[in-house]
Amino acid sequence: MKIIKGDNVLVISGKDRLKTGKVLRSLPAVGRLVVEGVNVAKKSRRPRKQGEKGQIVSLPMPIDASNVKLLCPKCGKPARVAYKAAEGRNPKEKNKTRICKKCSAEI
Template sequence: MRQGQCNLRVNDKVEVIAGKDKGRVGKILRVERDKNRVFVERINIVKKHQKPTDASQSGQIIEREAGIHLSNVMLVCPECAETVRIGKQILDDGTKVRICKKCKATIESAK
């Protein structure tokens, strides 16, 4: 996969297809196109140990999402509710849209 090439967008529903969270479904929070990574809600949680910033504050352990490589997630089609590959199609008015390769439905990001 070329750097920066990504068919996934924020708020898309994806399923993890490889790794420790395989089979789990979540919503994309952030996409880092330069690193080919996505951050999915409540998936690939890591613990970050944070030092206190001053004497009155105590240290803490923060849980947050870590990135997952694009090749390890697959889009869940909102129409057929299956993991699908994404195609692109140009409509009659000239706009380019993403389509589901299984059911041929257009995919809009849930806002």
């Protein structure tokens, strides 16, 4: 997956289309992301301790990673991501850096 935790993303489809937020968690096994403030669902929480009240909390639910675009921290635009081998290293190893397709800056 090209988007990782801590990235800022733009949602491009679904009910939260055009919202932006920070990726709180990435779930590469299912290709999904949890984005701050996006796909928020209300969940009831039972009281855990005695005397504590149950409450309703809002939690962001995972969305499909294909429904977001990375917001490039350099040019601020929603961009696709490319990979580039880090300089002087073997491209087959995990030494790649991410590149913004718009401004070619390393992310």
